[in-house]
Each structure stands twice: as structure tokens, then as C-alpha cells.
Amino acid sequence: MENASARNLWGDFLDAHLEFVNSPAPQVVHFCDNEKDANQCAELVCKDIKRATSHSLLGLQLRGESLPKIGDFKIVTNWKGEAKCVIRTTAVKMLPYFTIHAEHARLEGEGDKSLEYWKKVHWDYYTRELAPFEKTPKESMIVVFERFEKLYQR
Numbered sequence: 001m002e003n004a005s006a007r008n009l010w011g012d013f014l015d016a017h018l019e020f021v022n023s024p025a026p027q028v029v030h031f032c033d034n035e036k037d038a039n040q041c042a043e044l045v046c047k048d049i050k051r052a053t054s055h056s057l058l059g060l061q062l063r064g065e066s067l068p069k070i071g072d073f074k075i076v077t078n079w080k081g082e083a084k085c086v087i088r089t090t091a092v093k094m095l096p097y098f099t100i101h102a103e104h105a106r107l108e109g110e111g112d113k114s115l116e117y118w119k120k121v122h123w124d125y126y127t128r129e130l131a132p133f134e135k136t137p138k139e140s141m142i143v144v145f146e147r148f149e150k151l152y153q154r
Contacts, residue, residue, distance in 0.1 A: 003028050006075040009083035013152040014092040023024035026086065033128060035079035041110065042076050042084045046153050050109035054122060057142035059129045068092050068146045082096060087149035092146050097122075107147065 001008045006028040017048050019053035031041035031053060044050035060067065074088040126137035 001025050001092045003026065003075075003077070003083065005081060005083040006077060008101070009075055009086065009152075009154065013086045016152065020073070023073060024066045026075050028077060028081075028083070030077045030079055030081070032127065038079040042104060044109050045076050045087065045150055046085050048150060051149070052072075052104065052109075052145060052147045053108035054071070054100070054104070054108065055136065055144040056126045057144050057148065058135060059126065060144065062130070065110045069145060074148070082094075082135045087148040088150050088151055090147045092142050092144060094142050097137070097141050097143050102142060104145055107125075110128065111142050 001010065008024075012028060030038040031045075031050075032038045041050055055068070057067075068089050070089055070092060072088050074089070075083050076085050076087055077083050100118065100122075102113070102115045106113045108118060111117035111121065122143075123137060126141070130136060133142045
């Protein structure tokens with residue numbers, strides 16, 4: 001793990017949770033594609049408000065990233081890479097964008113937690129995410145909905 005802040009947080013987590021000492025090193029991530037939203041989402045996770053995230057399957061595939069799996073550990077950072085907390089994936093569900101409902105939006109915990117807000121900011125994000133690949137989001141595109149639990153923070 002190259003990020004010293006994340007490595008230190010992971011070490012502290014393992015000191016407090018010896019049962020995970022043989023777990024593979026976690027992925028180090030920040031949410032979103034800009035500083036303001038990334039920092040806000042990290043804070044929402046730390047406050048136990050944000051307990052889910054949504055990936056576009058196409059975006060993951062185009063970047064060559066693997067699907068999240070139940071039991072995956074991640075270290076959430078802010079935009080600058082400062083480690084904030086350790087999370088673990090508890091559920092992964094693939095569904096068409098048009099079937100996302102209010103409970104999904106509430107679990108993501110962003111903005112006013114409404115489905116309308118979720119659809120606006122995610123559509124805008126997916127548009128930016130897919131643009132470098134000359135693709136656009138569609139109502140029928142598959143969204144990878146990932147639930148997680150916060151396990152540790154300093």
C-alpha cells in the first residue's frame with residue numbers, strides 16, 4: 001500500500017481487530033470525481049450517514065476494474081488521500097438505472113437523500129465518467145449498488 005496515511009490507518013485497524021490480520025490489503029479509494037464531493041462523501045461515511053455507493057458497470061468495465069465483492073475492505077480517503085475510515089462491503093446488487101428507488105438514495109446519504117437528487121447527481125457523474133470513452137449513460141444501463149459498513153475510524 002503506497003499511501004502512508006492509509007497504511008497507518010490499516011495498521012491501527014488490525015491492531016484493534018486481530019481477527020482480520022490475515023485479510024488482503026484493502027483498496028484505497030475516494031468517492032466522486034472532484035474534491036468537494038469526495039471530501040463530503042468521506043465525511044458522510046465517517047458519520048454513518050453514507051452506507052452505500054453506486055458504480056456504473058460500464059465504467060468499471062471500461063477502466064478494467066473488478067466488481068466489488070462482499071467482504072472487501074476499503075480505506076476511504078478524502079480527495080488529498082488522507083485516510084478517514086475502513087469500510088467493508090456487505091452487499092452487491094446489479095440493477096438497471098431506471099429501477100433505482102428511494103431506499104437506494106437514502107442509503108447513499110447524499111444531498112437531501114431523495115431519489116430526485118440521487119438521479120441528478122449520478123446521471124451527471126456517469127456522463128462525466130463515460131465521456132472519455134465516447135459513451136453516454138442510458139436509463140437501461142446496469143448500476144452496481146454496493147452497501148458497506150464502517151468498521152473503524154480514528
